[in-house]
Amino acid sequence: MTGKFSKYLKNRKPALQELVRLLGEKYAYASVLATDVAGTSISVDRSTTSVNPSGLTECGFVVKVFDGRAYVEYATNEIDAKHLEDVIFAVDRLVAAQTTVPSVSVGLLKEEPIVKRFNRKNVGKDLSAEAIIALLKGFVETTIASDPLIVNVRAGIETTEISKLFLSKAKDLEQYYTWSNPRSYVLARRGEVTKYAYDGFGDNSVERALGALGDLIGKTAKLAIELLDAIPPKPGYYEIVTDPSITGLIAHEAFGHGVEMDMFVKDRAAAKDYMGKRVASPLVSMRDGAASAFSVASYFFDDDGVLAGNTKIIDKGILVAGISDVLSALQLGKTPTGNSRRESYKRKAYTRMTNTFFEKGKSHFDEMIVSVKEGYFIAKTNNGMEDPKNWGIQCTAHYGREIKDGKFTGKIVSPVVMSGYVIDLLESISAVSSDFDVIGSGSCGKGYKEWVRVSDGGPCLKAKVKIG
Amino acid sequence: MIKQIVTALKANPSVSGWLVNETVTVSSQVFYVMQKKETTRRVETREYQVTVYHRHGEQNAFVGSSMFAVSRKLTKAELARKIEEAVFAARFVKNKAFDLVKGAGKRTWKEKPETADPYVILDDIANTFFAAATPVSRFNALEAFHARQTIRILNSEGVDFTKTQSKIDIEAIPSHDGPERKVELIRMFTYKTVDLDLVKKDAAVAIADVALRYDARKLENVPKADVILAGDDVEDFLRELIGDFSYDGVYRKSTDKKIGDAIQSEIQGDALSIGWTLSSKADAFDRDGVMLAPVRVVEAGKLVGYYGSNQYAQYLGLQPVGVFGTIEAAAGKTTIARMKAKPHLEIIALSGIQIDIYSGYIGGEVRLAVWFDGKNRIPVSGFSFSGNIDKALSDLVLSKETVQGVRYHGPKCILLKGMDVL
Numbered sequence: 001m002t003g004k005f006s007k008y009l010k011n012r013k014p015a016l017q018e019l020v021r022l023l024g025e026k027y028a029y030a031s032v033l034a035t036d037v038a039g040t041s042i043s044v045d046r047s048t049t050s051v052n053p054s055g056l057t058e059c060g061f062v063v064k065v066f067d068g069r070a071y072v073e074y075a076t077n078e079i080d081a082k083h084l085e086d087v088i089f090a091v092d093r094l095v096a097a098q099t100t101v102p103s104v105s106v107g108l109l110k111e112e113p114i115v116k117r118f119n120r121k122n123v124g125k126d127l128s129a130e131a132i133i134a135l136l137k138g139f140v141e142t143t144i145a146s147d148p149l150i151v152n153v154r155a156g157i158e159t160t161e162i163s164k165l166f167l168s169k170a171k172d173l174e175q176y177y178t179w180s181n182p183r184s185y186v187l188a189r190r191g192e193v194t195k196y197a198y199d200g201f202g203d204n205s206v207e208r209a210l211g212a213l214g215d216l217i218g219k220t221a222k223l224a225i226e227l228l229d230a231i232p233p234k235p236g237y238y239e240i241v242t243d244p245s246i247t248g249l250i251a252h253e254a255f256g257h258g259v260e261m262d263m264f265v266k267d268r269a270a271a272k273d274y275m276g277k278r279v280a281s282p283l284v285s286m287r288d289g290a291a292s293a294f295s296v297a298s299y300f301f302d303d304d305g306v307l308a309g310n311t312k313i314i315d316k317g318i319l320v321a322g323i324s325d326v327l328s329a330l331q332l333g334k335t336p337t338g339n340s341r342r343e344s345y346k347r348k349a350y351t352r353m354t355n356t357f358f359e360k361g362k363s364h365f366d367e368m369i370v371s372v373k374e375g376y377f378i379a380k381t382n383n384g385m386e387d388p389k390n391w392g393i394q395c396t397a398h399y400g401r402e403i404k405d406g407k408f409t410g411k412i413v414s415p416v417v418m419s420g421y422v423i424d425l426l427e428s429i430s431a432v433s434s435d436f437d438v439i440g441s442g443s444c445g446k447g448y449k450e451w452v453r454v455s456d457g458g459p460c461l462k463a464k465v466k467i468g
Numbered sequence: 469m470i471k472q473i474v475t476a477l478k479a480n481p482s483v484s485g486w487l488v489n490e491t492v493t494v495s496s497q498v499f500y501v502m503q504k505k506e507t508t509r510r511v512e513t514r515e516y517q518v519t520v521y522h523r524h525g526e527q528n529a530f531v532g533s534s535m536f537a538v539s540r541k542l543t544k545a546e547l548a549r550k551i552e553e554a555v556f557a558a559r560f561v562k563n564k565a566f567d568l569v570k571g572a573g574k575r576t577w578k579e580k581p582e583t584a585d586p587y588v589i590l591d592d593i594a595n596t597f598f599a600a601a602t603p604v605s606r607f608n609a610l611e612a613f614h615a616r617q618t619i620r621i622l623n624s625e626g627v628d629f630t631k632t633q634s635k636i637d638i639e640a641i642p643s644h645d646g647p648e649r650k651v652e653l654i655r656m657f658t659y660k661t662v663d664l665d666l667v668k669k670d671a672a673v674a675i676a677d678v679a680l681r682y683d684a685r686k687l688e689n690v691p692k693a694d695v696i697l698a699g700d701d702v703e704d705f706l707r708e709l710i711g712d713f714s715y716d717g718v719y720r721k722s723t724d725k726k727i728g729d730a731i732q733s734e735i736q737g738d739a740l741s742i743g744w745t746l747s748s749k750a751d752a753f754d755r756d757g758v759m760l761a762p763v764r765v766v767e768a769g770k771l772v773g774y775y776g777s778n779q780y781a782q783y784l785g786l787q788p789v790g791v792f793g794t795i796e797a798a799a800g801k802t803t804i805a806r807m808k809a810k811p812h813l814e815i816i817a818l819s820g821i822q823i824d825i826y827s828g829y830i831g832g833e834v835r836l837a838v839w840f841d842g843k844n845r846i847p848v849s850g851f852s853f854s855g856n857i858d859k860a861l862s863d864l865v866l867s868k869e870t871v872q873g874v875r876y877h878g879p880k881c882i883l884l885k886g887m888d889v890l
Contacts, residue, residue: 008540040557047719047783049561051534051554053517059539060513073509077539094510099498099591101598103505129534129557151721187722194724194826232829235854235890266501266609268641268652327507346511348499385819387835389643389652390681392850394819394833415824419833419852447639447654448820468831468854468890 001206003121005176006036006163008059013165015081019063020167022088027095028108029066031168032079033303035059035345039160042129043183044136046144046152051129054160056453060345062303063087067095069103071327075345106331111170111305118300120177122161124207132157132210139214143186143221149228151194154185155217159206166305175300179453180206181441182213188224195414197224197398199380202296202440202455223399230399230414235468239375240418241368241403241460244437248456249381249395250463251286252356252444254422255279256456257386259288259313259322260339260351260446265331269388271319279319280426285359286314286458288323290338295440295455297354302340304349309338317426325351341452350446358458361432368431368462369403376400376467377408378416381442391422400467418465431462469541473518474622476547482555483624484531485521485568489755490514490620496586500610503598508587515539520551521624522558523565531565532558566782569757571627577750578632582662586614589636589662596664597640600671605679607671608652609641627757631750635660635874640671642678651681653817653836656700658874660748677816681836684849687889690839693813695853695887701821703876705830706797708823709861710742710765713773715780715788725771732769737863737885738800739769744792747874751793758790797878800866807867807883813853814838828857830884855887 016032023030039054060077072094079087127135136155143153158181166173183200197220203209242250255271263269271279280286290299290308301307304326311323324332325340328351341352369377380398387393395418402411418425438457445451470490477486497509516538524530534554542550582589590612597607613636620630636659643652655674659666697705709731712723725731732740743764746752753759756778765773774786781788808814817835831854839846865883 042557045720048563049532051557051561053535053537057537057539070505071507073507075509075511075513077513077515078541080541090510090512094508097508097585097587099505099587101500101503101505101591101594104501106506130560133557133560187720189721189724192724194722196826230827232827232854232856235852235888266641267643267650268608270650346493346495346513348497348507348509383820383822385833387819389650390835392819392833392835394822394852396822414827415822415829417822417829417831417833417852417854419819421850448656449639466852466890468852468888 001122001126001159001161001178005119005174009034009036009163009165012079015079015084016165016167018081019079019084019087020169022084023063023065023091024169027065027067031064031166031305033062033345034165036163037160039158041156041158042132042136043154043156044133044140045154046140049133054158056160058344062345063091065091065095066108069105073348106327109326109330111168113170115172118175120204122178123205127206127210135210139217143217146221147225149188149190149225150186150221151189152187153217153221155213157182157206157209157213166301168305171305173301173305177299178204179296180204180209182209182216183441184213184217184220186217186221186224188228190228193228195224195227195230197227200441226412227399227414230412233376233400233413233416233467237464237466239372239462239464241372241377241462243379243460244435244457245381245439246378246395246397247358247458247461248356248439249384250425251358251458252353252454252456253384253386253395254393254425255286255313256288256353256356258388258391260353261322261324261332261334262328262351263388264322265328270391271322271388274319277319278317279423280314280317281429282317283361283432284314284317284426284429285312286357287312287359288353288356290354293355293357293438293455295355295438296453297455302338303342304340306336306338306340311337323351323353325349343450343452347450350450352446352452353444353454355438356454356456357438358432358461360434360436360459363431363433365433365435365460368433368460370406371431371462372403372406375403376413376416377403382415392419393422393425394419416467418467420466425463425465428464429461433460435459469516470622472547473516473538476544476551477520480551480555482522483520483551484523485624487519487568487621487623487756489517492618493615495613495615496590498587498590498594498612500594502608503601503606520554520558521568522555524559525562529565530562532561532563534558534561564783566779568623568625569627569778570625571623571629571757573626574628576630577752579634579748579750581616581634590614592664593636593638593667596667597671600668600675602675604646605642605644605675607640608643611639613637621753621755621757623757629753629757631752633748633750636662640674642674644678644682646682651678653678653681660874677836680816680847681849684836684847687839687848687851690889692886693889694810695884696807696812696814696881697884698881701815701818702879702882703795704821705823705882706742706795706878708825712825713765713771714776715774715784715786716776718774719780719783727771727773729771730769731766731771732861733858734862735769738866740766740864741768741798742766743796744775745794745796745877747794754790758788760790760792762796763789794875794877799868799870799879801868802865803868804881807865807881808840811842812840812883813889814840823857825857830855830857830860851889853887853889855884860884
C-alpha cells in the first residue's frame with residue numbers, strides 16, 4: 001500500500017481541471033470523477049494459491065455535463081492533456097445524439113465551493129505477498145489437520161486502496177483510503193453429506209485483519225462440521241432472534257432499498273407515501289451513511305462529490321428520511337445525503353446504501369432467547385432481495401439454531417429462507433439487544449445488477465417471521 | 469499498449485510464461501424514467517489483464533502465477549515494475565506445474581455488427597417498450613445497454629485469438645397503478661440482435677404480467693403444489709445442478725460425484741441432459757485460449773463429463789474443454805399445455821430462486837404466480853414455496869418447447885412436483 005493519494009491522478013489533475021474549464025464554457029454544469037483503485041486478492045486452499053487483482057480494481061474517468069434538460073456522461077480510461085479535444089468531441093456528440101423519446105427536464109445542479117483532501121491510511125504493518133501467502137497457508141494446513149471431516153479450507157484476503165478525485169466548477173476534492181477483507185470458507189463431508197460454512201469481516205488494517213483470520217477460520221470449521229447435521233427447517237411461522245448480520249440484512253433489504261430516493265423519482269418505492277408515518281415497532285431506529293459507522297463504505301465523499309452523510313431513516317418506528325444521490329435529490333427538491341455510488345466509473349451513479357444498521361436497544365441477548373417459546377436464533381447472511389414498491393422481502397440466513405421453551409435444543413437448520421411483508425416483519429420486532437456490530441464484508445446489487453460494497457448490521461432483534 | 473506489455477514480459481528472464489487478455493468495450497447506455505430519457509452515457513475503454521507465470525522448485529515442479537490489471541497507459545519503467553512485483557508474488561505460489569494452451573498464430577472471430585447507430589437502436593427499443601403501455605400500466609424505469617466488446621488473448625505459447633461480440637441488455641420495470649395500490653415487476657432481457665417484433669412481444673408480456681400482479685391475491689389453503697418454473701429460474705436451477713462438476717470443483721473436492729454417478733435417483737420423470745455451448749459462433753475460445761465446442765456434463769441423469777479451465781483439467785489429467793457462458797439442456801416430451809392441464813402453480817416472478825445443492829433446498833418468495841386449481845387460473849402473490857431438490861429431480865418434468873437465449877438453450881419450463889407452499 002502506498003499510503004498516498006494516487007500519483008497518476010495527481011499527474012492527470014491539471015489536464016482534468018482544464019477539461020472542466022473548457023466544458024464549463026459550453027455547458028452550465030461540468031464535472032469529472034477520476035478513480036484509481038488498486039488492490040490484490042490472495043487466496044489459498046489445500047491445493048492451490050491465487051494472486052489476482054482485487055475485484056474493485058479500476059482506473060478511469062467519468063465526464064458529466066448538463067445539456068440544458070438532462071445529464072450526459074462520457075466514461076473512459078484514457079484522458080490526457082494532449083487529447084482533451086477528443087473527449088470534448090465525444091461529449092458533444094453524445095449531447096447531440098438525436099433520439100425520439102422525449103427527455104426529462106431536470107434543473108441545474110447547484111454546488112457550494114469546496115476544496116478538500118482526505119487521507120486514511122492502512123493502520124499497522126503492510127505485509128508482503130510472501131508473508132500473506134505463508135500466513136494463509138498456515139491457517140489452511142492447521143485447519144485441515146484439525147479434523148478428518150474437513151475436506152477443504154480456503155483462506156483469503158483482499159486489500160484495496162482507493163483514490164478518487166472529483167472536479168467541477170465549484171469542487172476540488174481528493175480522497176485516499178484503504179480497506180481489507182479477510183475471508184474464510186470451509187467444506188466438510190461425512191459420508192454422502194457435504195456442507196460448507198463461510199465468514200468474513202472488514203478492517204482498515206491488513207495486520208489486524210490477518211491477525212483475526214486464524215480464529216475466524218477455526219470458528220468457520222467448527223460450524224461447517226456442525227452443519228453436517230443440519231436439515232432445512234419445516235416451513236412455518238416462528239419467533240426468531242437474529243444475529244447482527246441478519247439484523248443488517250433485514251435493515252438493508254426490508255427498508256434500506258425502499259428509501260433510496262432515486263426509487264421515489266421513478267415511483268418505485270412505497271416508502272415515498274409513508275414519510276412521517278409508522279413503519280416499524282417503536283423499538284426500531286435505523287441509520288445509513290458513509291459517516292454513520294466505520295466500515296467498508298466509509299468514504300469521505302460520494303461519486304458525485306457530495307460529502308459523506310449520516311442519515312437517520314427510522315426514528316422509534318417512524319419513517320423520517322430517505323437517502324439520495326445528487327440527481328434524485330435535485331428532482332425531489334431535497335439536499336443530497338452523500339449516497340451517490342457507482343459500481344465503477346463504467347456505470348451510472350444511483351442512490352445506494354453505505355453502512356446501514358438498526359440502532360441498539362436495551363434488551364439482553366440471553367433474556368431474548370429465554371423469551372422464545374418455539375423458534376430459531378438465525379445467523380450469517382447468505383443473500384437477500386428487495387421489493388421496495390410492494391414491500392415483499394426475502395432474506396436467506398446460512399443457518400439457524402433451534403430454540404424451544406427458552407433454551408437451545410442443540411438442533412441446527414440450514415438454509416433459513418425468511419419471507420413476508422416488510423411492515424409485518426418490522427412491526428413484529430419485540431426486543432432489540434444492547435449488542436452492536438456492523439459487518440463490512442458484503443456486496444449489494446440494485447435489482448439484479450450494479451454491485452457495490454456495503455456494510456450492515458446492528459443489535460440482535462427478536463421478531464416473528466415466515467420461514468420456508 | 470499490448471505490444472509494450474508483451475515486450476516487457478519477454479524482457480523479464482524470470483517470466484516463464486505469460487497470458488495477456490485485452491478487452492476493448494464500447495457501451496452505449498440510455499436510462500429512462502417514467503418513459504422519458506433521463507441520462508445518456510457512453511463508455512469507451514481498453515483494458516488489460518496480465519498473468520505472469522514463474523516455474524520454480526526442483527525440476528520446475530511448481531508454477532506460480534500472479535495476475536495484475538492495466539487500466540491506463542504505463543511507462544516502460546512502471547510496466548517493468550508491475551511485472552517484477554507479479555513475479556515476486558508468483559515465487560511464493562507453489563501450484564502444481566501445468567502447461568499453457570498452445571496456439572498456432574492469429575485467429576479472429578467476429579459477430580456482424582448492427583449497421584444502425586447504437587443510440588438509434590436503443591431509441592427504437594425504448595419506443596417499442598413504451599408503445600405497450602396502457603393508461604394504467606407503463607414502464608416507470610427502463611435501462612438500455614448496447615455493448616460491443618472485442619476480446620483478444622495472447623500467450624507465450626503462440627495463442628493470439630480475437631473475438632468481437634455484441635449484445636443489448638434491458639432492465640425494464642413494468643408498473644401498474646390501480647385505485648387500490650401500485651405494483652411493479654423487474655424484468656431483464658438480453659438480445660443478440662435487434663428484433664423489434666420480439667421486443668414488442670416481451671414488452672406486451674411484461675405489461676400483461678404486471679397487470680396480473682395487481683389482480684393477484686394471497687394463496688390460501690394450498691399446502692402443497694406442483695410448481696412450474698420458466699425463464700431465468702430454469703437456467704439458474706440447471707447451472708446450480710452442474711456447478712460443482714468443473715475441473716476445479718472436482719480437484720478441490722467440492723463434489724464427491726464421479727463420472728458415471730447418477731445426479732437423479734429413481735427417475736420417474738424426465739432424465740436430464742445438461743451441457744455447455746457457445747453463445748454464438750464468435751464465442752470461439754475461453755480466457756485461457758481453449759477452443760470451445762459444445763460439451764455434455766450430464767447425460768440421461770448421469771454425470772458424463774467435467775468442464776472448466778486449462779489449469780485444473782491438467783491437474784485431473786484431462787483434456788480441457790474450457791469455460792463457457794451458455795448452458796444447454798435437452799428438451800422433454802411433455803408439452804407446456806399438457807404440463808398445465810393438471811393443478812399447478814406457474815411461477816411468473818420470484819424474488820430470486822434459492823438453491824442450496826448441499827442441503828438439497830430449493831425455494832423462493834413468489835412475487836407473482838398463477839394458481840390453476842383444475843378449473844380456474846387465479847393470479848396469486850405474497851407466499852413462498854420450498855422443497856427438496858433430490859426428490860424434485862426424481863420426478864422432474866421438462867417441457868418439449870425450448871428457448872434459445874444468450875445464456876441458456878433448453879426447455880422453456882420445468883415442473884417440480886409436490887413443493888411445500890406457505
